[in-house]
Amino acid sequence: MLFDTHMHADYSCDAEMTIQEAMEAAKKSGLGMILTEHWDRYYPTNPEAFLFDINEYLNKNAKYRSDSVLLGIEMGFQPSAIEEDRLVAKSHPFDEIVGSMHCYRGLDMYEPATYEGVTKDQAVGYYLEDSIKCLDRKPNFDTYGHIDYICRYWPYEDKNLHYQEHADLWDEVFRRLIGQDRSLEINTRRLRVPGAVETLTELYMRYQELGGKYVTLGSDAHVTKAIGANFDLAVKMARDCGLQIVYYKRRQRHLCEEK
Ligand SMILES: [Zn+2]
Ligand SMILES: [Zn+2]
Numbered sequence: 436m437l438f439d440t441h442m443h444a445d446y447s448c449d450a451e452m453t454i455q456e457a458m459e460a461a462k463k464s465g466l467g468m469i470l471t472e473h474w475d476r477y478y479p480t481n482p483e484a485f486l487f488d489i490n491e492y493l494n495k496n497a498k499y500r501s502d503s504v505l506l507g508i509e510m511g512f513q514p515s516a517i518e519e520d521r522l523v524a525k526s527h528p529f530d531e532i533v534g535s536m537h538c539y540r541g542l543d544m545y546e547p548a549t550y551e552g553v554t555k556d557q558a559v560g561y562y563l564e565d566s567i568k569c570l571d572r573k574p575n576f577d578t579y580g581h582i583d584y585i586c587r588y589w590p591y592e593d594k595n596l597h598y599q600e601h602a603d604l605w606d607e608v609f610r611r612l613i614g615q616d617r618s619l620e621i622n623t624r625r626l627r628v629p630g631a632v633e634t635l636t637e638l639y640m641r642y643q644e645l646g647g648k649y650v651t652l653g654s655d656a657h658v659t660k661a662i663g664a665n666f667d668l669a670v671k672m673a674r675d676c677g678l679q680i681v682y683y684k685r686r687q688r689h690l691c692e693e694k
Pocket of ligand 1: 509537580584
């Protein structure tokens, strides 16, 4: 069974579905699901918005846990947050932790102001440099979320990342993920953007060349209709790159066997 390993519901302030609705939608699509509510410590624009009562979240939803409904969290990485979040990761029984960059240099990548007076080349460079800084602090997580998150919000005409433009920095990121035995997410949200599959494939190919083996598939759904979106393209990408599709249960990696 394939798993959608990244989605948001009741405990993410920007989501518009409940866990029951998500479960129904995942079941209809024949997918397992991992709920990964937002946890972003020191979020620059709104420090409280993406934090929640983790014990309540896990206790309240415990009754839904099954082989195909798993409970995780998406931790936003910033160098200043890694140490404290390592303890959060260790002290709760999550199935999976998605580690994600939502900020660079203390700036929110979602905000237009972050890109004022900054070229695309600089923005991607800052983002990757901060990614390396975070990974050097050895965060506790399972899969590295949406490497193309920044593309969703930047104002530049070219909407895609190109491996060659920052080859050395990408290699540094991938080497750290591989060295720390993490998986890499294929975030499916942007896969229908023109050029996205082609340019992302180059990046995942490189991850594989450097020794990467595993990918998770994550829609990052905040609404039910996004669950499992573009998984056909993501499965093909994984195959083309020679990567195995996995999910996590109780922080252990499992292969997704397709039906
Ligand atoms: Zn995210
Ligand atoms: Zn997310």
